[in-house]
Amino acid sequence: MREADIDAVMAIERRAYDFPWTPGIFLDCLRAGYGCWLLDGPSGIEGYTVVSVAAGEAHILNLCVAPQHQGRGLAKRLLKRALDSARWYAAERVFLEVRPSNTVAIALYRSAGFNEIGTRPGYYPARSGREDAIVMARELYLPPD
Numbered sequence: 001m002r003e004a005d006i007d008a009v010m011a012i013e014r015r016a017y018d019f020p021w022t023p024g025i026f027l028d029c030l031r032a033g034y035g036c037w038l039l040d041g042p043s044g045i046e047g048y049t050v051v052s053v054a055a056g057e058a059h060i061l062n063l064c065v066a067p068q069h070q071g072r073g074l075a076k077r078l079l080k081r082a083l084d085s086a087r088w089y090a091a092e093r094v095f096l097e098v099r100p101s102n103t104v105a106i107a108l109y110r111s112a113g114f115n116e117i118g119t120r121p122g123y124y125p126a127r128s129g130r131e132d133a134i135v136m137a138r139e140l141y142l143p144p145d
Contacts, residue, residue: 001036001048003027008045009038012066019125021062026050029061035085039078041069049078051085058086058140060096063105075108083112087140094140097133099124106134114138 001009006026013020030036035051047065051058060082065074086094097120098105114136123133 001026001030001038001050003030005038005045009048012045012048012064015067016064018127034061035082035089037078037081037085039065039074039081047074047078049082051082053086053089053091056090056092058082058089058091058094060094063096075105076112079108079112083138083140091140093137095135095137097123097135099131100134101131106136109136109138112138 006023009026010020010023026036029050029052032052035049035053037049037051038045039047045066046069048062049060049064050062051060053059060079063075063078063082065078083094094114096109096114098109100106115138116134117137118135120133120135122130124131
């Protein structure tokens with residue numbers, strides 16, 4: 001992802017979420033050097049992920065597939081890219097937050113070896129006030145040298 005991609009990413013973000021990130025958040029992630037990856041397809045950008053890595057830990061901050069492209073395994077590909085990026089930077093574990101109402105994402109993360117490790121009360125804005133976040137984690141096992 002580059003700054004020039006933010007408008008296209010925002011078009012997806014706004015369609016996918018009731019409470020989307022702002023362009024400034026994406027710009028801050030790029031400037032901070034986070035792993036910001038796009039999934040391009042025949043019709044343009046189909047999804048993206050943002051991963052921060054520091055002190056042996058990675059955090060998947062955003063993983064999104066455009067609504068019209070969901071159900072084709074693209075989120076699984078993006079998740080693999082996020083995990084590969086974390087490994088590249090020698091992270092030992094990966095964390096993420098997910099809405100309890102996002103059962104499709106929870107199933108994806110569980111299938112990739114993530115486990116629920118806690119809850120962040122009132123973490124997400126929601127139409128009815130606030131929604132908790134499920135905190136999930138997965139260990140990354142690096143092959144021996």
